[in-house]
Amino acid sequence: MTAVAQPLPAARRPKRMTPARWGLYAFIFITALYFLLPLYVMVVTSLKPMAEIRQGNLLALPVAPSIDAWVKAWTSACTGLTCQGIKIGFLNSLRILVPSVVISILVGSLTGYALSLWRVRGANILFGTMMVVAFIPYQVFIYPLVRVFSFTGLGQSLSTIVIIHTIFGLPTMTLLFRNYFASLPVELFKAARVDGAGFYQIYALIMMPMAIPMIVVAVILQTTGIWNDFILGLVFAGRDNLPMTVQLNNIVNSTQGERAYNVDMAATLLTALLPLAVYFGSGRWFVRGIAAGAVKG
Amino acid sequence: MQKSNVDIRSLQIGFGGLKVLENLDLHVGASEFLVLLGPSGCGKSTLLNAIAGLIDVRGGEIHVGGRDVTWAEPKDRGIAMVFQSYALYPRMSVRRNMSFGLTVAGTPRDEIERRVGEAAQMLRLTSLLDRRPSELSGGQRQRVAIGRALVRHAGVYLFDEPLSNLDAQLRAELRVEIKRLHARLGATMIYVTHDQIEALTLADRIAVMQGGVIQQLDTPKKIYREPVNRFVASFVGSPAMNFIPGQLARGSEVAFIAGVNRVSLNGYAFRSQPTDAPAVLGIRPEHIELTASNDPSAVSARVEMVEPMGADTLIWCRLADSTAFSFRHDADAQVRVGDTLNVRFPAEALSLFDETSGQRL
Numbered sequence: 001m002t003a004v005a006q007p008l009p010a011a012r013r014p015k016r017m018t019p020a021r022w023g024l025y026a027f028i029f030i031t032a033l034y035f036l037l038p039l040y041v042m043v044v045t046s047l048k049p050m051a052e053i054r055q056g057n058l059l060a061l062p063v064a065p066s067i068d069a070w071v072k073a074w075t076s077a078c079t080g081l082t083c084q085g086i087k088i089g090f091l092n093s094l095r096i097l098v099p100s101v102v103i104s105i106l107v108g109s110l111t112g113y114a115l116s117l118w119r120v121r122g123a124n125i126l127f128g129t130m131m132v133v134a135f136i137p138y139q140v141f142i143y144p145l146v147r148v149f150s151f152t153g154l155g156q157s158l159s160t161i162v163i164i165h166t167i168f169g170l171p172t173m174t175l176l177f178r179n180y181f182a183s184l185p186v187e188l189f190k191a192a193r194v195d196g197a198g199f200y201q202i203y204a205l206i207m208m209p210m211a212i213p214m215i216v217v218a219v220i221l222q223t224t225g226i227w228n229d230f231i232l233g234l235v236f237a238g239r240d241n242l243p244m245t246v247q248l249n250n251i252v253n254s255t256q257g258e259r260a261y262n263v264d265m266a267a268t269l270l271t272a273l274l275p276l277a278v279y280f281g282s283g284r285w286f287v288r289g290i291a292a293g294a295v296k297g
Numbered sequence: 298m299q300k301s302n303v304d305i306r307s308l309q310i311g312f313g314g315l316k317v318l319e320n321l322d323l324h325v326g327a328s329e330f331l332v333l334l335g336p337s338g339c340g341k342s343t344l345l346n347a348i349a350g351l352i353d354v355r356g357g358e359i360h361v362g363g364r365d366v367t368w369a370e371p372k373d374r375g376i377a378m379v380f381q382s383y384a385l386y387p388r389m390s391v392r393r394n395m396s397f398g399l400t401v402a403g404t405p406r407d408e409i410e411r412r413v414g415e416a417a418q419m420l421r422l423t424s425l426l427d428r429r430p431s432e433l434s435g436g437q438r439q440r441v442a443i444g445r446a447l448v449r450h451a452g453v454y455l456f457d458e459p460l461s462n463l464d465a466q467l468r469a470e471l472r473v474e475i476k477r478l479h480a481r482l483g484a485t486m487i488y489v490t491h492d493q494i495e496a497l498t499l500a501d502r503i504a505v506m507q508g509g510v511i512q513q514l515d516t517p518k519k520i521y522r523e524p525v526n527r528f529v530a531s532f533v534g535s536p537a538m539n540f541i542p543g544q545l546a547r548g549s550e551v552a553f554i555a556g557v558n559r560v561s562l563n564g565y566a567f568r569s570q571p572t573d574a575p576a577v578l579g580i581r582p583e584h585i586e587l588t589a590s591n592d593p594s595a596v597s598a599r600v601e602m603v604e605p606m607g608a609d610t611l612i613w614c615r616l617a618d619s620t621a622f623s624f625r626h627d628a629d630a631q632v633r634v635g636d637t638l639n640v641r642f643p644a645e646a647l648s649l650f651d652e653t654s655g656q657r658l
C-alpha cells in the first residue's frame with residue numbers, strides 16, 4: 001500500500017462551463033434577443049422601400065437598402081401642418097435640453113451642497129420623504145402650473161419649459177448631490193474654511209471638482225429624462241418649441257393615405273439617437289459614478 | 298514668523314442639551330507646545346475646533362495673540378490647523394493643496410511659490426509637489442497636511458490627532474519631525490492626542506482632560522511624577538501605575554498599611570497634614586525595587602507572570618492580601634513564576650490618593 005502522490009483537486013482550476021453558467025448565458029442571450037429584436041426590425045424596416053415592406057417579411061434584410069426614408073424623416077416628413085421633417089423637433093429638443101440640464105444640475109448641486117452641511121437628526125428621514133415626493137405623478141401638478149405660468153405672463157415658452165424641467169429635476173438632483181456631499185468627511189470642509197474659502201468658493205473649487213462622477217450621473221439622468229419627456233413639452237413649451245417627441249408623435253399618428261412605416265421607423269430611431277449615444281458614450285462613467293457614491297469616492 | 302499666545306477664558310460649548318465644555322480656562326504661552334491629552338469623547342477636538350473658529354461657543358472668550366477672536370472667521374484668527382483625516386483636497390496636486398489658502402487670500406504668486414517651496418523642503422515634499430493626494434502614502438499625506446498649515450505662517454498651529462491614522466513606525470518618525478519643526482519655527486502649537494507617548498515626548502506642558510474639564514496642566518515630568526488625582530495617574534504611563542488600597546497610619550513616622558505590609562512614608566511630600574484615613578497608594582512599575590529579605594521596609598510578593606518586553610521585563614506579582622501589581626526589571630532577571638520576591642516602595646516615588654475623592658494627598 002504505497003501512497004501515490006495525487007494532485008489535490010482544489011489545486012486545479014475549476015471547470016469554466018458548469019450547468020449554472022450555461023443557464024446564465026442562456027438567460028443573458030434570450031434577454032438580449034428580447035430587447036434587440038424590435039431594434040433590429042426597426043433598423044431593417046427603415047432601410048426598406050415601401051414596396052418591400054408591403055410584402056410583409058418583417059425580419060428579412062432589405063433587398064435594396066436605401067436611406068431615403070431617413071432623409072425624408074429628417075427633412076420633409078409632415079408634423080401636422082408643416083412638412084419640414086423632424087429636424088425642427090430635434091433642434092427644439094436641444095434648445096430645451098441644454099439649458100434645462102445645465103440649470104437643473106447647477107441648482108440641484110448647490111442646494112444639495114447647502115443641505116449636506118445641515119446635519120440635524122432626522123435629516124435622512126426628511127430627505128427620504130423628499131425622494132418619495134419626487135415620485136408623485138406629474139399630471140397632478142400640470143393644471144396648477146399652467147395657471148401659475150399664465151398668471152405670471154410667461155405662458156407657454158422656452159423659458160417656461162426650462163423652468164418646469166428644472167423644478168421637476170430638483171428633488172432628484174438635490175438628493176443625488178446631497179447624499180454624495182454628506183458622505184465626504186466634514187474635515188474637508190473645515191480645512192477649506194481655515195484656508196479662507198467662502199461658501200461659494202468651497203462649492204466651486206473643492207466640492208464640484210470632487211463630484212465629477214456625480215455630475216456625469218446627473219447629466220445622464222437629466223438628459224434622458226428631459227429628452228424623453230412628452231407631456232410637459234406639449235403643455236408648456238408652446239407651438240414653436242414643441243420637442244422632438246411631440247413631433248414624432250405627429251409624424252406617426254397623422255398620416256394621410258398609406259402609412260409610411262419606413263419613415264416612421266427612421267423618425268423614431270432619430271429621436272432615440274441622442275439618449276442612445278449618451279448611454280453608450282458614458283456607460284463606463286455611469287457605473288463608476290454610482291460606485292463612487294456608494295463607497296465614498 | 299510671529300508667535301501668538303492663546304488665552305481661553307471661561308469657555309462654554311455645548312451641542313443641544315449636551316454640555317461639552319464648561320467654564321474652561323487655558324493659557325498657552327507664545328512658542329509653547331501644549332498637548333491636550335484625554336480619553337475619547339472628553340472634548341479635545343471640540344476645544345481645538347473652538348480655537349479654530351469652526352464651532353460656535355456658548356460663552357466665554359478666546360484670545361489669540363492678544364486679540365479677541367471669539368467671533369472671528371477661521372481665516373482671520375491667525376491660526377492654521379492639521380486634521381486627523383488629513384482632509385487634503387483630492388482633486389488638487391500637492392502644490393495646489395498647499396497653495397490653496399494663499400491663492401484664495403490673494404497672495405502674490407512669487408510669494409506663494411517661495412512659501413510652498415520652503416515648506417516642501419522642510420517636510421521633504423519637493424519631489425512630490427505635482428502628485429495627487431491619492432498617489433501618496435499615509436505619512437506623505439500627513440506631511441502635506443502639515444505643509445498646508447505651515448505656508449499660512451500662522452501664529453498658532455493646531456493639530457487634531459495628526460498621527461493617529463498612521464502605523465506605529467511612521468508615527469514615531471513623524472513625531473520626531475513635528476518636534477524638530479517646533480524647535481525650528483518656535484511657533485505656538487496646540488496638539489490633541491490620546492496617545493500618551495506623543496504627549497510626553499512632544500509637550501512643553503500637557504493638559505490632561507476628562508469629561509470636558511482640565512484635570513491637570515503641567516510639564517510632562519510633573520504629570521508623570523506627581524499626578525494630581527487617580528484619573529491622571531492611571532491615564533498617563535504605560536504599563537500603567539499600580540494602585541494598592543490601604544490605610545494611612547501615624548505613629549513615630551507616617552506609614553501606609555496594606556494588610557500585613559507596611560510602607561514607610563518618610564520622605565513623601567504630603568500636600569496637607571495626613572490623617573489616619575483609608576487611602577490608595579500609587580506606584581509606577583519602574584519605581585519598585587528588589588531588595589533583601591532582611592530590609593525592614595521589604596514587602597514580599599509572589600510572582601504570577603513574567604512578560605519580557607525587550608529592553609526590560611515586566612513582572613506581575615501578588616501581595617499576601619491578593620492585591621496585584623507589576624514592576625519592571627532588567628531583561629536578564631532570573632525570575633520564575635511562583636518565586637517569592639522582596640520588593641521596596643521608595644517613598645519619594647510614591648503617589649498617595651484619597652480613597653473617596655481620588656485627589657492626591
Ligand SMILES: Nc1ncnc2c1ncn2[C@@H]1O[C@H](COP(=O)(O)OP(=O)(O)OP(=O)(O)O)[C@@H](O)[C@H]1O
Nearest residue numbers: 312315317335336337338339340341342343344491
Ligand atoms: N457635532 C456634534 N453634535 C453633537 N455632539 C457632539 C458633536 N461633536 C462632538 N459631540 C460630542 O461632544 C463630546 C466631545 O467630543 P470631541 O469630538 O471633542 O471628543 P474628543 O475628545 O475629540 O474625542 P476623540 O479622542 O474620540 O476624538 C462627545 O461626547 C461628542 O459626542
Ligand SMILES: [Mg+2]
Nearest residue numbers: 341342343457
Ligand atoms: Mg477628536
